[in-house]
Amino acid sequence: MFEPSTQLTSLLTAVALKESTAAGMRAMMQREQEFGSPTQASLTGVALDPDGRAYADEVLDAYWSDEQRQQDLLNSGSTDREVIIGSGFHAATYAAVRVLSGYPKPLVLERTDRVGGTFAMTTRPVFYLNSRNRAGSAGLAGDQGTSPNYLPGAPIQAANVSMAEYQTNIDMAFVIRLALAQFADVVPNATVLSVSQGYPGVEMQIEGNAALLAGRIIDARGLGDPNDQDIANGTTILTFAQFMQRMAGMWPLRGARRVAVIGGGDSAKCAVESCLGISPQPFMAAVALDQVDRIDWYAEDLPTTCDQWQADIRGRYQAIGRYLRQDRFGLRRLTVLPRRAQPVALPGAGLINGRTYDLVVVCTGNRETAIDRLGPGDFDDYTTADGTVVARKHYELPALRVGPHARLPFTAQERTDGIADIAANAVSMFRTASQTAALAATLPSVTRD
Numbered sequence: 494m495f496e497p498s499t500q501l502t503s504l505l506t507a508v509a510l511k512e513s514t515a516a517g518m519r520a521m522m523q524r525e526q527e528f529g530s531p532t533q534a535s536l537t538g539v540a541l542d543p544d545g546r547a548y549a550d551e552v553l554d555a556y557w558s559d560e561q562r563q564q565d566l567l568n569s570g571s572t573d574r575e576v577i578i579g580s581g582f583h584a585a586t587y588a589a590v591r592v593l594s595g596y597p598k599p600l601v602l603e604r605t606d607r608v609g610g611t612f613a614m615t616t617r618p619v620f621y622l623n624s625r626n627r628a629g630s631a632g633l634a635g636d637q638g639t640s641p642n643y644l645p646g647a648p649i650q651a652a653n654v655s656m657a658e659y660q661t662n663i664d665m666a667f668v669i670r671l672a673l674a675q676f677a678d679v680v681p682n683a684t685v686l687s688v689s690q691g692y693p694g695v696e697m698q699i700e701g702n703a704a705l706l707a708g709r710i711i712d713a714r715g716l717g718d719p720n721d722q723d724i725a726n727g728t729t730i731l732t733f734a735q736f737m738q739r740m741a742g743m744w745p746l747r748g749a750r751r752v753a754v755i756g757g758g759d760s761a762k763c764a765v766e767s768c769l770g771i772s773p774q775p776f777m778a779a780v781a782l783d784q785v786d787r788i789d790w791y792a793e794d795l796p797t798t799c800d801q802w803q804a805d806i807r808g809r810y811q812a813i814g815r816y817l818r819q820d821r822f823g824l825r826r827l828t829v830l831p832r833r834a835q836p837v838a839l840p841g842a843g844l845i846n847g848r849t850y851d852l853v854v855v856c857t858g859n860r861e862t863a864i865d866r867l868g869p870g871d872f873d874d875y876t877t878a879d880g881t882v883v884a885r886k887h888y889e890l891p892a893l894r895v896g897p898h899a900r901l902p903f904t905a906q907e908r909t910d911g912i913a914d915i916a917a918n919a920v921s922m923f924r925t926a927s928q929t930a931a932l933a934a935t936l937p938s939v940t941r942d
């Protein structure tokens with residue numbers, strides 16, 4: 494077991510010193526023997542106490558937002574340093590396994606002001622994960638003895654932070670953020686624009702900053718930017734991320750009686766759940782004030798009836814299906830319209846095929862965020878000794894891609910096991926975590942590249 498980092502130590506001290514936040518941590522120390530270390534017990538106590546967790550999150554953000562610390566880190570580039578682009582699940586996995594394998598802490602650059610990636614897109618809970626919360630180590634989805642949300646090497650696991658079968662986005666975000674606080678130096682608000690050969694190493698151009706020298710880049714940019722972000726106007730037509738920001742705010746569905754959701758993937762399903770009131774409870778929202786009466790769901794490949802839904806759709810999203818049937822009086826809140834839709838922004842409304850909506854949520858997938866010289870065509874397969882492709886390696890630069898945007902192929906075993914039957918599994922953590930972990934454990938030190 495590792496010693497807590499300076500950042501984690503000061504977090505635990507801050508929580509312990511505040512009477513209103515220390516209760517969970519203190520209580521958990523009664524069961525300290527059941528944990529791998531006192532740090533794990535304390536962090537679990539913090540995570541399970543809403544006041545403790547909220548305060549811990551604030552302490553983490555305050556630490557990461559310190560401008561002097563950020564500048565010092567951005568000035569500390571060297572050819573010995575590994576720099577990770579992005580601060581999500583894969584950045585945390587790589588950093589944790591790398592440090593635990595005896596290598597120095599990587600530097601993590603995050604373009605937004607919130608560290609933690611996709612799951613940290615909001616500070617309040619807004620969507621449920623689709624992978625089950627189970628105790629156990631890393632492993633495959635169908636293996637009951639393993640945890641599909643396992644973050645290799647993390648100070649605490651998702652299974653430590655709630656009992657819920659499906660956890661919220663911020664549960665997972667907390668685990669990721671603690672892992673980064675332990676195993677990485679993180680700079681938020683640092684957008685990587687381009688990279689170039691550094692002779693030796695690689696030079697990174699960061700928006701608003703001087704160039705940063707790195708020995709190796711780990712490109713963990715994640716799922717990318719919304720495909721249709723150009724047609725979103727931020728008011729009546731929103732991307733999934735914008736809609737989730739709205740759901741995390743005050744009375745998020747005010748004035749949204751007729752809503753259209755476009756797209757049939759997991760993001761769209763989460764958006765529909767929010768409109769139906771079966772997502773995590775939003776802050777300051779009540780049906781007496783704001784209820785969505787009608788949701789038109791434009792999705793080409795989804796079942797249109799309750800019976801079909803129950804037969805075809807996996808367990809996590811079953812609850813949506815019952816809204817696909819009429820009530821006794823012929824009213825139905827949710828309708829799947831199996832066709833493509835292209836919304837037009839009218840003043841105060843979104844228009845689709847002659848129908849107007851108070852709100853349109855566009856969930857039509859993602860495209861890669863552009864970084865010059867780190868495009869998809871610049872990378873080849875990177876294989877571990879057993880022949881598994883675990884990452885992509887740049888043809889010319891010391892740079893590797895990990896996580897969903899590495900687009901790693903399903904293995905023959907994954908096809909046999911049925912993992913490949915669910916397209917969304919391509920980006921699932923249970924699948925990609927072990928690949929990133931294998932990379933971090935086996936790459937030679939930077940200076941040997």
Ligand SMILES: Cc1cc2nc3c(=O)[nH]c(=O)nc-3n(C[C@H](O)[C@H](O)[C@H](O)COP(=O)(O)OP(=O)(O)OC[C@H]3O[C@@H](n4cnc5c(N)ncnc54)[C@H](O)[C@@H]3O)c2cc1C
Nearest residue numbers: 579581582583604610611622623624685714715896921922
């Ligand atoms: C709604 C939703 C629900 C999901 N639910 C599950 C689930 O239940 N189980 C599961 O296994 N998977 C789930 N996934 C998939 C999972 O979120 C992703 O596979 C995983 O988060 C990817 O992690 P990552 O670290 O690669 O990327 P991300 O978490 O996306 O992090 C990438 C980070 O890179 C940053 N970045 C991008 N470009 C730059 C740049 N140029 N400079 C600096 N920083 C940059 C981004 O701002 C972002 O913070 C879900 C995804 C979504 C959208």
